[in-house]
Amino acid sequence: MTTPQRSNFRCWHRLRVRWAEVDMQKIVFNAHYLMYIDTAMSDYWRALALPYELAMQQLGGDVFVKKAVMEYHASARYDDQLDVGLRCARIGTSSIxxxxxxxxxDRLVVSAELVYVYADPTTQTSQPVPSALRAIFEGFEAGQPVATVAVGDWESLGDNASALRTEVFVQEQGIAAHMVWDDADAEAVHAVTHNRLHQPVATGRLVQHAPGVARIGRMAVSRGLRGSQLGRLVLLALMETARQRGDAEVMLHAQCSAEGFYRRLGFTARGLVFEEAGVRHIEMVLPLISKEAE
Structure with a gap:
């Protein structure tokens, strides 16, 4: 293995060493480094915008570890903050x-090479890496987008938006199904983010709340992919739609657990926390026309 540099990697996972992970010498027990890398692998699939289980089901296979080679360069200790970098280095016929x-x-602690085999999930016999998966790996490492956002009406995007709402609101959050859909869907502008397998991974809608005021709602991101900027694509697309049609302000009812997400995009809270569909919310707003423009 060649000595890796930080610049080699696009995907990073940050962690802090826990007390249970150090040995009698008060340094990280060697086997935990492989666990750190395996944990970071979840972030790699998230960076690809691929919900692992659904992606493998669609592709008809799965990936299995065949070999892992570790090289230790230095030691990490309790409470150290570590960065784990991952990259797909090459793809063979059935190997990744x-x-x-x-x-x-900037100090290298551990370097590793992991060989996976793409195989039949039942028999674990190897099979060729699907061209779609190969393209996703290669595209990500080349800096290409892993997802696209479509904006349209309910007729064109309703099926995919409904699937995500069911997954997030009904199944995960336990909101009654009759509260997830309403007559406003027929008139709303909808946005759906799709990954490179054309699976819907995030959605939201835009309605006219009042003259000059747009309202964004029904924001949902597939659970395993949160934190990977997919919801941001939806929000920005809907905000741009509101801006283009001349709205001066966009508002929304944010679940309190997601308040930070909206704040990072410029929204500010207005009013008191309230309950909606059994979930704590806060109203948030963002001007779309600056005072200078007025």
């Missing part, structure tokens, strides 16, 4: 080779 590196600041 990943390179990993764990850094403490």
């Amino acid at each position: 080779v990943f390179e990993a590196a764990i850094f403490l600041g």
Whole structure:
């Protein structure tokens, strides 16, 4: 293995060493580094905008570890903050080779190479890596987008939006189904983010709340993919739609657990926390026309 540099990696997972992970020498027990890399692998699939189980079901296979080679360069200790970098280095007929590196600041702690085999999930016999999956890996490493957002009406996007609402609101959050859909869907502008397998992974809608005021709602992101900017694509697309039609302000009822997400995009809270569909919400607003423009 060549010595990796931080610049080799696009995908990073940050963690802090826990007390249970150090040995009698008060340094990280060697086997935990492989666990760190395996944990970071979940972030890699998230960075690809692929919900792992659904993606493998669609592709008709699964990936299995065949070999892992570790090289130890330094030690990490309790409470150290580590960065784990991952990249898909090469793809063979049925093999997928990943390179990993764990850094403490700029100091390399561990480097590794992991060989996976794409195989039949039942028999675990190898089979060719699907061209679609190969393209996703290669595209991500080349800096290409992993998802696209479509904006349209309920007739064109309703099926995919409904699937996400069912997953997030009904199944995950336990909201009654009759509260998830309403007559406003027929008139609303909808946005759906799709990954490169054309699976819907995030959605939202835009309605006219009042003259000059747009309202964004029904924001939903597939559970395993949150934090990967997919909801941001939906929100920005709907905000741009409101801006183009001349709205001066956009508002929304944010679930309190997602308030930080909207704040990072410029929204501010207005009023008191309230309950809606059994979930705590806060109204948030964002001007679309600056005072200078007025």
